[in-house]
Amino acid sequence: MTVDLASWYPSAVIADVMGIDEDRQARFRHLARVLVVPANDTLEDLFSWLQEEISSRRGSSRQDMFTRLINDTAIRGRALTDEELLRFAVLMVSAAVMTTADAITNVMRVLATNRSLRARVAADLSLVPALVAESIRFDTPVAATGRTLTHDTVLDGTAVSAGTRVLCAWASGARDGVADADSFVIERDRGDSTIAWGWGAHRCLGQRLGEMQLRVLLEEWLTRIPDFELAPGTRPTRTFGTLRGTRDLIVTWPN
Ligand code: HEM
Secondary structure, three states: OOOOHHHHHHHHHHHHHOOOOHHHHHHHHHHHHHHOOOOOOOHHHHHHHHHHHHHHHOOOOOOOHHHHHHHHOEEOOEEOOHHHHHHHHHHHHHHHHHHHHHHHHHHHHHHHOOHHHHHHHHHOHHHHHHHHHHHHHHOOOEOOEEEEOOOOEEEOOEEEOOOOEEEEOHHHHOOOOOOOOOOOOOOOOOOOHHHHHOOHHHOOOOHHHHHHHHHHHHHHHHHHOOOOEEOOOOOOEEOOOOEOOEEOOOEEOOO
16 A cells, blocks of 8 residues: 655645645645646646635635635735635645655655664654754755845845845755754754744744644654665655655555
8 A cells, every 4th residue: 555645644734724624625635736746636726626715715604714814814904815815825735735745755764764763763752853853954845945135235244235036045054053964963953953944024834833743743653663664676866946855755664
């Protein structure tokens, strides 16, 4: 049996957060796969499904986060338009699913290829939060995002003018000031490496949820499957770009 754990789990969690009805969740999880792996559905299918979800909740008295955003939220004195709501829904789903899926595959790759680390954490689950923090620092899933400066400013002694595009290199920042930063060491001083979750007003809205998903997944997995390794003949590949994850990670374990 194969289960595409990396995309299934975060999409199930964000479906709950957004209050998607249980009988619609299977279709939603299926559609959300287009964000992560090649699939028969398209991004347009996901967008129109989310648009249906918005329309069906207009005027509803439900109290979940997404329905309240649709009906009870005013920004600068007006309700959000359908287009703004759709953009928000797409941001929520993609920001939650793609990043967490990448983070899961990254930490599982490290465990599957490091027997002593795997054994140590499986024997002492109190190490899981440090394992998660080190994985996010070491394999920062959101490597970088861009900004356009709205006014002239000085960045670290360099004058930069309004309109300039700058790259916020979160992954590189998560290595700054960390000794032997290219080694994966769970018991270490990670300095300011939580910059891996962004900085300032747009810092990750879902950091705690992301950390919790990784912690729960690892605790549950290592309790049931303390020892596992890469399936023979398989070779995971790492992806590099704005987002960083691991593809084709297939693991096997003794019965
Ligand atoms: C391991 C998992 C995750 C990582 C590494 C991550 C990382 C990040 C980073 C670096 C940013 C800042 C982007 C920027 O400033 O340009 C960000 C923003 C954001 N994240 Fe996450 N994230 C994760 C999980 C989640 C989850 C589970 C949610 C959903 C609840 C989420 C929702 C968001 C949203 C809505 C933003 C945009 C915030 C804004 O622009 O004001 N993230 N995330």
